[in-house]
Amino acid sequence: MKQIWPAALVAAATVTAAISPITSVGNKFFTSSGVQFFIKGIAYQLTPDDPLVDTEQCKRDAELMKTLGANTIRVYHVDPKADHSGCMSEFANAGIYALIDMDTFNTYILPNNPWWNQTQYHAYSAVMDAFSEFDNTLGFFVGNEIIAKPDQSMAAPFIKAAARDMKAYRDQKKYRKIPIGYSAADIAELRPMLQDYLTCGGNASENIDFFGLNSYEWCDPSTYESSGYRNLESMAVDFPVPIFFSETGCNVPGPRLFEDQAAIFGPRMVKDWSGSIIYEWIQEENNYGLISYGPKADPTATGPNVEGGFTRKGQPTPVTPDFSNLKKQWATITPSGVAISDYDPSSVSTRGCPTSTPSGWLVNGNVALPTLGETFRGSYTPSPTVTGGSSPSNVQSGTASASPTKNAASVRGEITRMGVGLVVLMLVFTLWP
Numbered sequence: 525m526k527q528i529w530p531a532a533l534v535a536a537a538t539v540t541a542a543i544s545p546i547t548s549v550g551n552k553f554f555t556s557s558g559v560q561f562f563i564k565g566i567a568y569q570l571t572p573d574d575p576l577v578d579t580e581q582c583k584r585d586a587e588l589m590k591t592l593g594a595n596t597i598r599v600y601h602v603d604p605k606a607d608h609s610g611c612m613s614e615f616a617n618a619g620i621y622a623l624i625d626m627d628t629f630n631t632y633i634l635p636n637n638p639w640w641n642q643t644q645y646h647a648y649s650a651v652m653d654a655f656s657e658f659d660n661t662l663g664f665f666v667g668n669e670i671i672a673k674p675d676q677s678m679a680a681p682f683i684k685a686a687a688r689d690m691k692a693y694r695d696q697k698k699y700r701k702i703p704i705g706y707s708a709a710d711i712a713e714l715r716p717m718l719q720d721y722l723t724c725g726g727n728a729s730e731n732i733d734f735f736g737l738n739s740y741e742w743c744d745p746s747t748y749e750s751s752g753y754r755n756l757e758s759m760a761v762d763f764p765v766p767i768f769f770s771e772t773g774c775n776v777p778g779p780r781l782f783e784d785q786a787a788i789f790g791p792r793m794v795k796d797w798s799g800s801i802i803y804e805w806i807q808e809e810n811n812y813g814l815i816s817y818g819p820k821a822d823p824t825a826t827g828p829n830v831e832g833g834f835t836r837k838g839q840p841t842p843v844t845p846d847f848s849n850l851k852k853q854w855a856t857i858t859p860s861g862v863a864i865s866d867y868d869p870s871s872v873s874t875r876g877c878p879t880s881t882p883s884g885w886l887v888n889g890n891v892a893l894p895t896l897g898e899t900f901r902g903s904y905t906p907s908p909t910v911t912g913g914s915s916p917s918n919v920q921s922g923t924a925s926a927s928p929t930k931n932a933a934s935v936r937g938e939i940t941r942m943g944v945g946l947v948v949l950m951l952v953f954t955l956w957p
């Protein structure tokens with residue numbers, strides 16, 4: 525006679541393999557057993573709204589990602605009302621953590637006219653509520669490339685206000701201390717001021733827990749010296765919180781060799797950096813994909829699994845030779861880092877809040893952070909503790925020159941990706957009877 529298992533027993537038999545939650549201490553990530561954790565990540569956004577709702581698809585992708593050597597995904601948009609438990613356990617089973625952006629398409633902090641209010645707070649909180657229960661939630665972003673141009677640094681206090689309030693929300697809800705950080709565009713004029721500002725002032729409750737940099741400076745073939753990585757490293761020495769590449773993988777001219785991975789995890793950078801996230805899993809119009817789900821479709825084709833000319837579901841097939849190039853790189857990289865028992869977090873530096881300069885960084889010192897509900901009024905109140913320096917800059921759009929092409933790929937990648945998604949969504953809505 526055929527054995528019929530009660531549903532509860534089946535569920536109990538398929539429990540998620542244990543994955544150790546990650547915490548940040550000083551400028552490093554650690555597992556709960558005190559082993560330093562380095563991110564080998566992949567940007568994962570198959571569909572604009574939420575790629576973490578289709579358990580079967582997550583299983584197929586997680587299994588292939590595991591063979592690639594990845595241990596983290598980054599997801600830019602999720603639907604907090606959806607059920608993510610299936611996908612999160614498939615990734616956990618493959619030893620893969622998730623970094624989740626909390627903002628949604630209509631709750632971004634805007635760069636030129638920033639505000640931070642209850643609508644955003646509730647939207648971000650809903651994402652945190654949806655993901656805080658999973659042991660493999662590695663962290664949350666309060667924003668991605670909010671500051672996308674050199675003259676938009678006046679938005680920075682709003683980023684810090686969002687981090688302050690979401691950290692307070694996390695603690696008030698007694699969630700695990702899931703790190704909360706920001707993912708920055710790589711803008712030469714704002715280096716290192718933005719990363720210093722988000723971690724300055726001496727009050728950890730108001731500072732980000734990690735800093736992600738979207739950098740496409742290393743285009744193979746390149747070197748530590750000629751790529752700009754040496755300069756990035758010099759600004760990251762003893763950084764106060766974990767710092768990592770939240771997007772990397774320049775595809776010009778291609779194919780990608782991912783030789784920057786050897787530098788990031790090598791002797792010159794590994795002491796200060798916590799890894800990197802490769803942009804991106806799915807092949808689409810921007811040509812950054814590591815896998816595809818089928819041949820390129822007609823750009824106007826619509827169907828259950830096709831958007832923007834690309835199939836977005838199915839069996840993932842590696843893109844040649846990029847996938848195997850990355851796999852080879854990561855296979856050679858096994859940084860041991862430092863054990864938490866041997867680590868002295870007081871060895872990190874504290875950063876001063878940068879003074880404004882007329883055509884560069886526009887926030888003068890440790891200004892009073894916006895309160896929840898505040899809209900930018902063109903200037904900031906100096907914090908009483910700030911001494912010296914000139915008066916706060918009232919310049920909202922300075923005379924900063926256009927950014928060098930170095931950050932163009934990053935901005936273009938994100939905008940293109942979002943643009944395609946949005947256009948497709950609009951098409952779908954327009955064509956729907």
Ligand SMILES: *[C@@H]1O[C@H](CO)[C@@H](O)[C@H](O)[C@H]1NC(C)=O
Pocket residue numbers: 639641642643644
């Ligand atoms: C937040 O600001 C946006 C834009 O001004 C507005 O639409 C929304 O109603 C505000 N939310 C609250 C709770 O005031």
Ligand SMILES: *[C@@H]1O[C@H](CO)[C@@H](O)[C@H](O)[C@H]1NC(C)=O
Pocket residue numbers: 688727728729730
């Ligand atoms: C640190 O920041 C938090 C959040 O803004 C605030 O409640 C607290 O009073 C600050 N602590 C000090 C010592 O200023």
